[in-house]
Amino acid sequence: MGEDAPAGHVVFVGMMGSGKTTVGRRVARHLDLEFIDTDETIVSVTGREIAEWFANRGEVAFRDAEEQVLAELLDATTPSVVATGGGAVLRAATRTRLCAPRHRVIWLRASPTFLNSRISQKAERRARPLLADDPAVALERLDEQRRDFYAEVADVIIDIEPVMTGSDKPRKAVAQLVVDTLDLLGEGSRR
Numbered sequence: 001m002g003e004d005a006p007a008g009h010v011v012f013v014g015m016m017g018s019g020k021t022t023v024g025r026r027v028a029r030h031l032d033l034e035f036i037d038t039d040e041t042i043v044s045v046t047g048r049e050i051a052e053w054f055a056n057r058g059e060v061a062f063r064d065a066e067e068q069v070l071a072e073l074l075d076a077t078t079p080s081v082v083a084t085g086g087g088a089v090l091r092a093a094t095r096t097r098l099c100a101p102r103h104r105v106i107w108l109r110a111s112p113t114f115l116n117s118r119i120s121q122k123a124e125r126r127a128r129p130l131l132a133d134d135p136a137v138a139l140e141r142l143d144e145q146r147r148d149f150y151a152e153v154a155d156v157i158i159d160i161e162p163v164m165t166g167s168d169k170p171r172k173a174v175a176q177l178v179v180d181t182l183d184l185l186g187e188g189s190r191r
């Protein structure tokens, strides 16, 4: 990589409830990198909660903000671990940015049924207006709409279901698998 080339980031993509934030935070700690969650960044930069974005400004405005925040994070010269919102990949420009060879993009993949069982608590739904009505149906629809986009940008696919069901510390187990996979791939794996 040339001296002026921006650093690559480790970026988590995947559906709501796949554990991008908790797993990402753990992986960042392990790699000794800063952890950044795009939803948290949007809320802190704009002073507006995610639910408010959807209710008052609409989804398109939220996607604009999300695209812009993520573009800035990916451009940052200090490497970090970034957890994206589940719908970030909807924007073609974001997918193009994620496909830059310097980033390592990890898709935490799971079936909508499994995800629904994990985000049934009310608190978990507060920042997820898209799941407000019938989460099971919404997750099926969103998964159908986004699956190919996640596949398009992912360097690594981690199937979280078997790892999580077989562990009493499910998110820790997924984070460990991510770290081991990144170790195995090494620097040479960067696209």
Ligand code: S3P
Binding pocket: 014, 015, 016, 017, 020, 021, 039, 050, 084, 085, 086, 087, 088, 127, 128, 129, 130
């Ligand atoms: C969304 C996912 C949420 C949040 C917003 C929209 C989506 O983030 O950005 O509610 O469209 O899938 P998480 O994936 O972190 O829950």
